[in-house]
Amino acid sequence: MLHRVRRRHIMKVAVVTGASSGIGRSAAIQIAERGAGVILTYSSNQQGAQDAVTEIEKRGGTAVALPLDIGDTxxxxxxxxxxxxxxxxxxxxxxxxxxxxxxxFAGNSMIEETTEEFFDRLTRGLFKGPFFLTRTLLPLMADGGAIVNTTSNSTRPAVTAPGYSVYASLKGALTVLTRYMAKEFSARGIRVNSVAPGATRTRFADDAFERHPEIIPDLARTFALGRIGEPDDIGMVIATLVGEEGRWITAQDIEVSGGQNL
Known part of the structure; x- marks a missing residue:
């Protein structure tokens, strides 16, 4: 008589940083919707993080919120x-x-007005932080996993905007780092990609869209698909890239912008 050994299903778990609002919150919820547990992080917006946990739990998922200052290695x-x-x-x-x-976090400063403190603060948050956080967490990552870095379409020639030289340059560095991570981590079967959002309705730049809704119609006209981005537009792509659907995609920087300035 043959006895079948039933293997216990182990739930996958994702760590999503900056998930108390916007793109990170959407990514955490979308990943949880696909059956993974989520450890989501917040900096100052603890209530937003707890709301995200509650939303995930309401949909039948499991999540934990932890504090993290991405600029403090x-x-x-x-x-x-x-x-x-x-x-x-x-x-x-x-x-x-x-x-x-x-x-x-965002930061806007014309080159001639940029201070060294401003430059260093953005570098810590946008490049040094993700680099060393990945390095710190890598021993806890399972082989065959996936990493997604959030970059920006401000790195594209068609979206060059005065005042974003430091921000865009650091996001460009993160795009290059994505490719090198994909190469180095491939020995463990870990895929690494990045997504480059266009202008998206988030808390970006101190809730700029919430404080200045009058700028949205003109900005929307710069998108081929006729509107600015919503967090779920990006979150669903991130969830796809870490999921089974993205199993043969690595070292890619995918613009998710609805054809901004196409």
Whole structure:
């Protein structure tokens, strides 16, 4: 008589940074909708992070919110320990599968007015932070997982805007880093891609769209598809890239912008 051994299904788990609102929140919810547990991070917006956890739980998923300052690498070892603890406590796992490097912040300054402090602050948040956070968490990542970095279509020639030289340059550096990560991590079967959103209705630039809704119609006309982006437009692509549908995609920077300035 043959006895079948039933293998216990292990839920995949994703870490999504900057998920208290906007693109990160959408990505966390979309990834959870596809059956993965989510560890989502927040900086100052704890209530927004808890609301995201509640939304995921309401839809039948599992999520944990942890604080993280992406610009403070000194806090990364403690964050890694918190992730390890959440994995053991919530999912009875020692590893996670997906990392979404979404946390960051905007900054606008003309080159002749840019201070070294401004330059360094953006560098810490937009490039150094994602680089060393990935390095710190890599030992906890399972082989065969996936990483998605959030970049920006401001790196494209057609979207050059005065005042964003530092921001766009650092997002460009993250795009290059994505390719190198894909190369180096491929030995472990870890795929790495980036998504480059266009102008999207988020808390970007201190809630610029919320504070100045009058700018939206003119901006929308610069999009081939006739509107500015919504967080779910980007979040669904991120979820696809870390999911089974993205299993043969790596080292790509995918613009998700509705044809801005096409």
């Amino acid at each position: 000194a806090g990364f070892p403690a964050f890694r320990d918190a992730v390890a603890d959440a994995l053991r406590t919530t999912w009875q796992r020692d590893t996670f599968d997906h990392l979404v490097n979404n946390a960051g």
